Amino acid sequence: xxxxxxxxxxxxxxxxxxxxxxxxxxxxxxxxxxxxxxxxxxxxxxxxxxxxxxxxxxxxxxxxxxxxxxxxxxxxxxxxxxxxxxxxxxxxxxxxxxxxxxxxxxxxxxxxxxxxxxxxxxxxxxxxxxxxxxxxxxxxxxxxxxxxxxxxxxxxxxxxxxxxxxxxxxxxxxxxxxxxxxxxxxxxxxxxxxxxxxxxxxxxxxxxxxxxxxxxxxxxxxxxxxxxxxxxxxxxxxxxxxxxxxxxxxxxxxxxxxxxxxxxxxxxxxxxxxxxxxxxxxxxxxxxxxxxxxxxxxxxxxxxxxxxxxxxxxxxxxxxxxxxxxxxxxxxxxxxxxxxxxxxxxxxxxxxxxxxxxxxxxxxxxxxxxxxxxxxxxxxxxxxxxxxxxxxxxxxxxxxxxxxxxxxxxxxxxx
Ligand SMILES: Cc1ncc(COP(=O)(O)O)c(C=O)c1O
Numbered sequence: 001x002x003x004x005x006x007x008x009x010x011x012x013x014x015x016x017x018x019x020x021x022x023x024x025x026x027x028x029x030x031x032x033x034x035x036x037x038x039x040x041x042x043x044x045x046x047x048x049x050x051x052x053x054x055x056x057x058x059x060x061x062x063x064x065x066x067x068x069x070x071x072x073x074x075x076x077x078x079x080x081x082x083x084x085x086x087x088x089x090x091x092x093x094x095x096x097x098x099x100x101x102x103x104x105x106x107x108x109x110x111x112x113x114x115x116x117x118x119x120x121x122x123x124x125x126x127x128x129x130x131x132x133x134x135x136x137x138x139x140x141x142x143x144x145x146x147x148x149x150x151x152x153x154x155x156x157x158x159x160x161x162x163x164x165x166x167x168x169x170x171x172x173x174x175x176x177x178x179x180x181x182x183x184x185x186x187x188x189x190x191x192x193x194x195x196x197x198x199x200x201x202x203x204x205x206x207x208x209x210x211x212x213x214x215x216x217x218x219x220x221x222x223x224x225x226x227x228x229x230x231x232x233x234x235x236x237x238x239x240x241x242x243x244x245x246x247x248x249x250x251x252x253x254x255x256x257x258x259x260x261x262x263x264x265x266x267x268x269x270x271x272x273x274x275x276x277x278x279x280x281x282x283x284x285x286x287x288x289x290x291x292x293x294x295x296x297x298x299x300x301x302x303x304x305x306x307x308x309x310x311x312x313x314x315x316x317x318x319x320x321x322x323x324x325x326x327x328x329x330x331x332x333x334x335x336x337x338x339x340x341x342x343x344x345x346x347x348x349x350x351x352x353x354x355x356x357x358x359x360x361x362x363x364x365x366x367x368x369x370x371x372x373x374x375x376x377x378x379x380x381x382x383x384x385x386x387x388x389x390x391x392x393x394x395x396x397x398x399x400x401x402x403x404x405x406x407x408x409x410x411x412x413x414x415x
Contacts, residue, residue: 021048024369034358039367044369046293046369050250057252060281061281065280071280076283078258093254097255101123101124101187104216130149172207188218216241223247228294248289302331302368306364310326310333322393345389
């Protein structure tokens with residue numbers, strides 16, 4: 001969904017790439033762009049085709065990345081993840097984010113011998129998660145992606161996944177009171193765009209454990225970005241299980257579930273296995289990524305880039321009298337046009353930025369590859385584009401600026 005051209009600029013977005021390097025990419029016609037959007041849906045925190053990660057992966061491919069025997073790198077990766085997260089002592093590896101969450105949930109259900117899951121946040125496309133939208137298709141609205149359709153998810157799963165809102169202590173307490181004795185786990189992003197309110201995570205942790213359930217943190221997007229390791233290391237509350245993907249392999253598929261010995265018990269008696277979870281590229285890429293991230297302060301850099309970009313949006317918004325609000329932690333920076341014509345303005349912004357050689361939307365996932373120079377070029381383009389948008393608003397011409405339909409929002413069917 002996140003790469004569909006209609007999400008950016010229907011009929012005009014380049015859609016396919018021929019090359020990607022750092023924060024730059026080239027489309028099939030060889031046109032060059034700076035990526036000021038998600039940089040591979042948040043997967044490439046070090047930048048596209050990071051030379052150190054690529055070198056390790058190429059070496060691994062030359063040596064054979066699949067064998068009847070196991071890759072030793074997964075042992076080293078397990079040790080490294082447990083060193084970084086000293087509360088954890090066991091690890092399981094997958095290759096994609098959604099399946100990593102599904103494995104974590106399976107383990108929790110096997111360990112607790114219970115079925116119900118409470119969720120807060122987005123956790124992927126699998127049945128266990130989308131079951132929340134069975135019966136009430138709006139249950140997951142407010143959890144990053146609204147309108148996710150549960151078509152194809154067995155209706156018998158209705159009522160197995162319950163949602164609660166971030167920072168809503170009362171709603172969470174109500175779930176515990178009503179379903180606590182049947183709850184296997186609470187799955188949540190420890191934070192995404194905002195820090196938790198004082199005491200919220202600790203409250204969730206205490207209540208979860210009091211009713212015998214496991215606390216699972218989804219670190220797929222915020223992990224490594226907010227701090228080295230899971231964001232929970234910074235927020236000061238440890239889960240029983242945490243799972244990672246995306247930035248862990250910097251563009252190469254690898255997912256990890258880590259947990260305490262007790263919480264991971266279910267992994268030993270449930271059937272959880274897949275052929276390609278034993279290839280070598282994933283763990284090799286993850287080791288190269290983590291070893292590099294350990295030597296440079298990625299969170300500091302991406303926060304500084306995000307801060308600088310938010311400042312540009314505000315500065316040029318004010319200069320051109322566009323009503324703009326910025327939000328989110330700088331490592332996942334975004335802004336909004338506070339205007340009746342917000343949808344037209346956002347689409348026109350993407351269109352005009354594309355003309356200037358930028359993949360741009362109202363959200364940026366900064367990477368190590370974004371530099372002061374990128375920010376300077378981006379700022380110049382924002383100044384021009386905001387000037388055009390402002391003029392069009394004044395003259396009532398905003399719709400006629402658009403060369404195609406409005407960008408889609410959230411999950412929608414293609415006709
Ligand atoms: C917090 C979170 N969990 C899970 C997922 C699903 O990961 P994937 O898209 O790799 O399946 C995502 C993807 O955006 C995510 O942001």
